[in-house]
Amino acid sequence: MRAARAAGREVFGYNRSVEGVAAARSEGFDATTEISEALTRAAQADALIVLAVPMPAVPAMLAHIRASAPNCPLTDVTSIKKPVLDEVIAAGLQARFVGGHPMTGTAHSGWSAGHARLFNGAPWVISVDDHVDPAVWSMVMALALDCGAMVVPARSDEHDAAAAAISHLPHLLAEALALTAADVPLAFALAAGSFRDATRVAGSPPDLVRAMCEGNSEHLVPAIDRVIGLLGRARDALARNDSLAELIDAGHAARTRYDSFPRTEIVTVVIGAESWREELAAAGRAGGVIRSALPSLDSRR
Amino acid sequence: MRAARAAGREVFGYNRSVEGVAAARSEGFDATTEISEALTRAAQADALIVLAVPMPAVPAMLAHIRASAPNCPLTDVTSIKKPVLDEVIAAGLQARFVGGHPMTGTAHSGWSAGHARLFNGAPWVISVDDHVDPAVWSMVMALALDCGAMVVPARSDEHDAAAAAISHLPHLLAEALALTAADVPLAFALAAGSFRDATRVAGSPPDLVRAMCEGNSEHLVPAIDRVIGLLGRARDALARNDSLAELIDAGHAARTRYDSFPRTEIVTVVIGAESWREELAAAGRAGGVIRSALPSLDSRR
Incomplete structure (x- = not known):
């Protein structure tokens, strides 16, 4: 709400939390704890929900x-x-649905954890599944860009596989690390910046971490298997030959590739044109982002 | 050298790197690439090496x-x-040796990576093994305090077990995470702050990471086993029951305990008094730190 208003948009909201709504109102936002009021108003205005x-x-x-x-x-x-898409289909709402995921946030939650620049420069995934509507896609793209994000087009299943590796697995590693250290006398006494960084996300509310990780078990289970496999091989090499060369050299190389991962700008795709969804998915996979609104077939006519 | 000089100490140094020594000299430091020159001078001055x-x-x-x-x-x-202590004993130098480990640093190395305030507020472990000399212990303590660190007294083996959990294991997890993500299309495209933080130490020079991890295999192998065990149980619970409650709740509780881990100040121990080493080790284990120089038996006479 803060980011959309800062971009000049009209915005109104619902939250079940009386405190959250009161805090938003005290900052001048139009917010309510009455969901049917908010949704009726949205329906009348044909608002993007x-x-x-x-x-x-x-x-x-x-x-x-x-x-x-x-x-x-x-x-x-x-x-x-x-999983969200599946629920949307089950509810019969898929015709006007385009999923999204801004890759930003903090270890805190609730109204006070946000700020108007939270999305600035962050990747905001917008789903390009087989049947998404080009007009709604353009609307969601415009919102993300207005909030200062860069748009990464991706298929829902590919997003979830990537999220397992870069977001959900790191949460589990942080939890396991915190727990391993807790059993060692002196560990907390000696822990410094690198341990604090490595376990930071273990400070996130457990119910939120569970909700996101458990909902992605299809992709998270193989990601855990992969990391256990890497650690197990490293453990055996360390125990047998006192060598961690394989893991450390390959891990360093991967991190170096990440540091120099090229972001290119997607500029040639026309939303709604033939194969536009496939083209956007391929461009996103290759590191492409949308930094300013792509044309749509309607807007070019 | 920077921190000791900033505290008003006379300091001179040796490094094999011509560039490093030249850079130190250009900042007015007394440095040489001749090791026998530096050591002969140290012997004449009875300097702390x-x-x-x-x-x-x-x-x-x-x-x-x-x-x-x-x-x-x-x-x-x-x-x-x-392992350092073992080498010192093998070299016959244990009588005047007291090991130390300042728990600070960056992902970079070499002369340019340091600064005078690097040790400020950092835990600096000083070993209290069975036969350490009280006079040398006091000298090392005074150096650490002059550099702005807080001193954590610890036995060498307990230090190494803790370091495996809070420093070496996090390095391996970061390497394994970077490598896991590298195999997933779209992962690097979506990676944001939390992935960057979680893999930051994988950017450290592989030879340094290998040296510290491989040297601590005695404690690192069981730490890897423990984390594999935790991840394996979480994986099975996720695959079978869609639940990560056990790991996430316990990990969050551990991280919360770390956040509120109490640091107390060690003030009553007299260095050189009966059982001073055991008392310091116990105090360090319980979260005690030395923030201003403890008296020694000599200084009290």
Whole structure:
């Protein structure tokens, strides 16, 4: 809400938290704890609905939307995309749905954890699944760009596989590390910056971490298997030959590749043109981002 | 050298790197690439020698010290303590040796990576093994305090077990994470702050990471086993019951305990008094730090 208002958009919101709504109102935002009021108003205005709840709350919210605002364009910011899409399809709302995931945040949650520049420069994934509507896609793209994000187009399943590796797995490693150190006398006494950094995300609220990780088990289980395999091979090499060369050299090379990962700008795709979804997915996979609004077929006519 | 000089100490140094020595000299430091010159001068001045090399270089440096300055008080800043102590004993230099490890640093190395405030507020472990000399211990303590550090007294083996959990294991997790993500299309394209933080130490020079991790295999192998065990149980619970409650709840609780880990100040121990080493080790284990110089038996007489 802060970022959209800062971009000059009209924005109104619902939250179940009385305190959250009161805090938003005290900053001059138009917010309510009455969901049907918010959704009726959205339906009248044909507003773009941004669903921002953890996965376990998605089905109940979709039921409300189906009841009160079934024809509004709809996006979401939940950190897993395929399970949300499945729920949207189950609710019969897929025609005007385009999923999204801004890759930003802090270890804190609630109204006070946000700020207007939270999305600045962050990758904001927008789903390009097989049947997404070009007009709604353009709307969600415009919102993300207005919030200062760069748009990464991606298929929901590819997003989820990547999120398992770069977001969900790091959470589990941080939890396991904190727990391993807790059993060693002197460990907390000696821990310094690198341990604090490495376990920072273990400070996130457990229910939110569980919701995002458990909802992505299809991709997270193989990612855990992969990391266990790498650690197990390193452990055996260390125990047998006192050598960690394989893991450390390859890990350093991978991190170096990440540091120099090229971001290119996507400029040639026309939203709604033939194969536009496939082209955007391929461009996103290759490191492409959208930094200013792509044309759509309508806008070129 | 920077921190000691900033505290008003006379300091001179040796490094094998011509560039490093030239850079230090250009900042007005007294430095040489001639090791026998530096050690002869140290022997004449009865200077406290601070050995600051990675583990693989320790034996050769100790041979030089034995040849040219065998009676100087000696400490080190290598990130593993028991293997250094073993080498010191093998070189016959244990009488005036007290090991140390300042828990600070960056992902960079060499002269340009340091600064005078690098040790400010950092835990600086000083070994209290069975036979350490109280006079040398006091000298090393005074150096650490002059550099702005807080002193954590610890036995070498306990230090190494803790370092495996809070420093060496995090390096391996960062390497394994970088490598896992590198195999997933779209992962680097989506990676944001939390992935960058979680893999930051994988950017450290592989030879330094190998030296410190491989030198601590005795404690690192069981730490890897523990983390594999935790991840394996979490993986099975996720695959079977879609639940990560056990790992995430316990990891969050551990991280919360770390955040509130109490640091107390050690003030009552007299260095050189009966059982002073055991008392310091117990106090360090319980979170105690030395923030201003403890008295020694000599200074109280």
